[in-house]
Amino acid sequence: DTAVSQTPKYLVTQMGNDKSIKCEQNLGHDTMYWYKQDSKKFLKIMFSYNNKELIINETVPNRFSPKSPDKAHLNLHINSLELGDSAVYFCASSFLAVTDTQYFGPGTRLTVL
């Protein structure tokens, strides 16, 4: 069974549209994350949730809204998509402590046309 899964794998959409990416983990972790990887492979954290509560919110446009219905799921909704949103988005999960390893999902490649 996949530990951290994301859907969809690929997402191609027009500028201005609203889209969602879903993430689920079956590792029993209490903390989940969203990362963005740009075309230069640079990985940067966007959000982190612990037990459905937002604990990290980096400087991300408010068009991005994470939602955590329970601690096994963290979805990312993006409003009014822009060309610059094109990237690979990775979900990850871990336990909360600093020294707990984060496990990553397979990624969602978002292309905004």
Add this chain to the structure above:
Amino acid sequence: GESVGLHLPTLSVQEGDNSIINCAYSNSASDYFIWYKQESGKGPQFIIDIRSNMDKRQGQRVTVLLNKTVKHLSLQIAATQPGDSAVYFCAENSAGGTSYGKLTFGQGTILTVHP
């Protein structure tokens, strides 16, 4: 191709050679360091970690060295195999006075292993 526009450090080795990938980190308060491997089209995969109170840790074919004086981390891969070809990232995790950590990733190094 995928590499167009990328300007990551690259390391090319022959199969069977030892590889050393280096990383400089920025936060002297970081508590925990991790190396991740990312194959094409996949998410980062945990390789090995090390806490700030250690300077060396060994795994299967991999060793991580930490030099806090110069804020330098290295990953050594013994007997490199073609399956080791990937982008390798170092990451530092610092609590910054909180009870949780935040991973900050380094630039990434492309390792290519030639048969």
